[in-house]
Amino acid sequence: MAADSVSFGLRAGERLGVVGESGSGKSTLALAILRMIKPPGRIDAGEIWLDGVNLMTLSDEAMRRVRLARIALIPQGSMNSLNPVMRIKDQISDAWRDHGLAPSRRQVEERVRDLLESVGLRPEVAHMFPHELSGGMKQRACIAIAISLRPRVIIADEPTSALDVVVQKQVMETLARVQEDLGASVILVGHDMGLMAQFVDRLGVMYAGRLIEVSPVRDIFTQPLHPYTEMLIASLPSLEQKGTFRGIPGLIPLLRDLPPGCAFHPRCPHAVDRCRVEEPRLREIRPAGWAACHLR
């Protein structure tokens, strides 16, 4: 079970972050929203609602039309998801044809130019191949594809994990700008707490396939509710004070061999007997602040 009973709501125009370490189920969650879990994996239960429609009830064909047009994905390492033998222009317009649009050649040229401009790429890029672009440029080209049908939701899965920090900042600024232009919501999936702190409005923290805390991002960094969130933040090296970071003892549990009760209890300094037997549910602890912890 890679992601278990994860529930949250996403507001229009909101930036929601989902943070977790490797194996926490964050990428699975992103793919599940798009119903893109590959066999033998499957979505066992649950509902995904978008503007009043339960995506789980759609036919495969209807779901295919939702992807990109309503919910777009900027995949992990998306610089490698571009087709190496297709020009950028064709990769963008490919999606339009796939969604039943038949723009004329002139329309394609114009629309591609506008899209590239909106992500800060020069018009010449339209006629280039991916290998002619730098990592940051490829990532922006992927953003251009993702926004080409003006989606309501953009899911970005570690969109900058392979980029240098200077380029990362530029790519995130680009994403923020196009999101505001479209009025779309963003789900940013990743492991970088710094990036989350600076980009999202609300942050969900995943541990061992479960969402263990969801709070407005400012609250998370001033007063985290879950001990794991608190220790994760304390493990981050800061540029402010020296010698303040410390790791979380113990190991991340294997998903096929989870401890009983709260999955975090073997590493939690506050664990009590109840934590070892009963799994805590996500509850609203303070306004807009949700956590799955018996001690709250």
Next chain:
Amino acid sequence: MTTLLEARRVTKVFGGGLFDRGPTLALDDFSLAIDGDRPSITAVVGESGSGKTTLSRLLLGLTAPTGGEVHYDGRDLQAMSRAEWRAFRRDVQVIFQDPYEVYNPFYRVDHVLTTPVAKFGLASSRAAARALIEDVLRAVGLRPEETLGRFPHQLSGGQRQRVMVARALLLKPRVILADEPVSMVDASLRATILASLRRMNAELGISIVYITHDLATAYQISDNIIVLYRGSVAEAGDVALVVKQPRHPYTQLLLSSIPQASAARTWMTENAVASAAVHDAPGAGCKFAARCPSVVSRCREAAPPLFQTDRHRVVSCYLHQNAP
């Protein structure tokens, strides 16, 4: 001061062959000295393409410099006798970035620990070897009974990387070169591995060269820092000085680009800084000139040398040539 490991004006050029687009200058006139008397942690920080990997290969003697020399204990690595080379390979240990690729999946993890014991004759009996291995595993926070006898895939990335640190410790080295040791390890385990490096420096007197792209961890564990930009030193010196009051425009750009994990949102509100253009500035001049917000005509004519701006810092930028 006796210098233990030293790079003297090292330059490394790749390519330039018949079908190449031209030679690539991976490292340009680079110098570094690790003091043998006062063990320290020196961080080398740079983005991709800055020459970090080339530097680590040069310091390990895995590749020969095009110009300049790398010395260990006063001897040029390229001119060492067999016995000297053997001593060097024992005294200078390395921890690589990828804790997945360094293991042979067919061997138990014990293999990476027993091999150096056998090769360097570190123990006189099997029992002594076992005791030694258990000691170093405990030193990095691993329980020997949960580690030995397992195959690599049965350990997490963090555990594997700690076994690598333990392996380096086995040989009681004088220098450990850690090349991005935590970039593939999860956040919650990163701190533990870095703390063990810190402890090895403080308690065992091992000097550490920490090569990384991450300024925050460099700031946390090192004493000195060298900021590389495209094969050249942009700024170097005391880590607190460089991080708290960066002088080189590149160091400033790098620091302002790091998203900080705090409630204060300052990251995207700052004015967009220098462009990401990575085109080579053709010919001479400062390599950062094309992206520098404070560039003047002089920067494009000749590359700036390292100016001493404080007692414990040098900066390669004309803005600081008249520093006290």
